[in-house]
Amino acid sequence: MKDDGYVRMDVEGSALRPRRRRGPGRRSLALLAAALVLFTIGFVVVSPSLEQAPAEDGIHLTTWPKVIEDGGDLVVFWPETARVNKNDYLTLSCGPQQGTDDYLARKNVTEFDATLNSVRFSELFMMRCDYSVEYFRYHKGKKSYESLTKIQVGMRESFNTPKHGHLALTTQENAMAVMYNSASSRTPEARYGTDPTNLDHHATGTSTTYKASDMCQAPATTVAQRLFRDPGFMHTAIMTDLTPETTYFYQYGNDVDGWSKVAQFRSRPKKDTKTTKFIAYADMGVDTAPAAQSNAVRVYSDVVGDGFDSFLLHFGDISYARGEGSVWDKFFHIIEPYATRVPYMVSVGNHEHDYTAGGEHDPSGEAGSAGNGFHPHWGNYGEDSLGECSVPMYHRWHVPATGNSLFWYSFDYGGIHVVQMSSEHNFTRGSNQYEWLERDLASVNRIESPWIVLTAHRMMYSTQKDIDVDIHLGERFRAEVEPLLMKYRVNLVLVGHQHSYERSCPVYQGECVRDGKSAPVHFVVGSAGFGLSDNGFTSKYGNWSLVHADEYGHLRVATTATQMHIEFISNRNGIVYDEVTLEPY
Known part of the structure; x- marks a missing residue:
């Protein structure tokens, strides 16, 4: 959300930016630090x-x-x-x-x-x-x-060393994308196979980059140590012809620049499989324990130790770079140990996308007639990306080509149809996104996909105090989109924006449904690591909120054909803070 404790910087003077004080707790990062060692490669x-x-x-x-x-x-x-x-x-x-x-x-x-x-x-x-x-x-x-x-x-490793590896699902169900970063423009490659000592499959890929002038507005267009810096090249290789439900080992890089450490992932299940175990959160950033870096430790444990490796959903406010290029490098360093193990599926939030000028640079193609993005009179959309307007996001992540790039898209996995939409773009009736959303929901085969999970960055429901403008925007969001959720029986809505945790009853039009199950359950999970909201909660917005807390943590979700078990894991101690089991309706 926009009011997050930061002040605007003076780009005419020093390139310094005031930072939020970061908490203690570096010892708690031992697990993640050990994992990061696995990605250290002996270069000159x-x-x-x-x-x-x-x-x-x-x-x-x-x-x-x-x-x-x-x-x-x-x-x-x-x-x-x-x-x-x-x-x-x-x-x-x-x-x-x-x-x-x-x-x-x-x-x-x-x-x-x-x-x-x-x-x-x-x-x-x-x-x-x-x-x-x-x-x-x-x-x-x-x-x-x-x-x-x-x-x-100097750095111990070459600038051309493959770094920042992360996986993503693709349009093809028998494929997996790997993206990485380096200073080299050489053709990216991946080698993979079912035996870590014999990576007998090979893929070549493509590379991209971006410049300060590609951004929408200042300060992101300003070259400085703590503003825009050369991002290197973002590389993508697609590993194809994968056998379903199989563990694959892989490396990324090339013979000239070197190869990453061998990592592993599990390929997508067969179409008739109805089980998944996935992770979900929003609003992460890069702050130290008990914030983002603690979240990374907990998620790494869930992915690698407990098998929550189907996919990971991060629905907006990713790194909080906001024009400060070095933050992207730090963010990918933090998530690399588990993002190389689980497909890391993202969508945009206000701090990636929102801008007020330079819309011709908006990679979503949705700048609007005024050329400044989505700014309805009833919203509080500003310039919260500080000029990035999703340009780094567009170049740094891969998603299935089922909608409008990473701005809105969907995929199927293990009996779940996942829709990632954008609350930062026009979602009103008749808009491109709304029309796509209805077509997508109408096309879901509920025999193959008994569950529909929808994510967005901003919430439709919240009882957080002192956020009346956000509440009003959420009511408009509900008025436009909630009827579609009921019509097509969406089961779960996951959002962030408020830096807290909250779970609703099965709710429609602000009321818990009588049978206790025939409406979506809404979760606010803007708790993955950026500064927590501290203004508490109130019942004046309704009685539908069952659990709420200003607490760092993430969701882990396990599904079968007949049940969806959802747990909120606290960063403080790794315990299950809240849990619920849903049934299809």
Whole structure:
């Protein structure tokens, strides 16, 4: 949602952006960290750290480690005997800068690490560039800063190393897409098979990228350390001719740039299969425990340890990059351990899509007559993507070609028909999306698919306090779309936007249905990691809300032909916070 604790940045001055304070809890990430090690590949060092960078006043810099692991920390030292002013500071950058005020992070010398002559920069990710640390001396008389010295530190792996692997379902039911990122434009490849020591199938693919000028508006169109940066190339290869319900092992890359670690996935089931185990959530981001990174730990455990590996639904507010390109690199680093194991199926939210100018760049082709996207007078649609207008999303993810790219589409899996629609585009009667949605729902064979699951980013139902504009928008959303849900017997509606958890009764037009089952159940699961809502809940919007909590977590869902069991898993301790079993109607 738009009111999320961030302020707009001044793109005319420093490229710094105020950040929400992130919580403690790095120990709880041990499981995910162990998984990330599996994706470390032994490539040559690009640019090793200098042993020392001499400068004035006895200031020179050394680092530990000498080269940076993807996701690792960097400790920077200066001599214990050096003359240091308490106002001196160090900056961290990666790649081209637009001036000395353009950097990723800044540390004052008083923010020391283990020793008084060191500072630590944490969580440095592969961004296909060498990192640099620059030392600035404060001159009291001049009341100004001067750069004294600079040191460059390379990544342990080549910039061409295959990174950010993630799977996706395709239009073909006997295929699986793998996407990855690198600095290389060489033809992407995948090799795969049922024996991890004999990957005897091969696929080649395609690559894409985007520029700052491809975005809709500032600040996303601004090149800076903490705004647009070269994203490298996004590669896609389709693994075809898969046998149903079979474990496949695979690698992605090529012989020149290198190959990823061997990963695995399970192919789609046969058409008559009526069982699934999947994960669902929205509003994740990249914050530390107990937020997004804890969510990644819990989901990894559910996918790899408990077999919830049919697919994963992430319905909007994905990384919260909002024009800050480095956040996309961090997000994919966090999800890679399980996104290479389970098809990661996404749709857009307000922080990926909403904009107010530059609609000719909107990849959905739905800019509207004013060229600024969907802005009905009764909504609170703004410029929440800060200019991205879904351009990074469009290039970074793959979905089945059954609708309008990742903006609205559907797929079938194990007795479930899944519809991912967009609340950020026109959903009113007569719109392109509405017409597609009705055709799609009308085409579902309920013998083959006894369950229909629909996702969107914004909610139709919520009892969160102090969000009257969102509530009003939700009522309009219901008025337009809810009759279709009843007509075609949609079972489950999954949404986010509110950063909390909430479950309804089977509800229609604001009332629980009398028989307790013949209407959709609505879940708000905007709880995957971005800052929690803290304004509580109220009954003034209706009595249909059965469970609600300001709690981080995600859904895991297990289905058969006759039952759908849904659990909300808390990030705090991994316990089942809430659960319910649904029956078809």
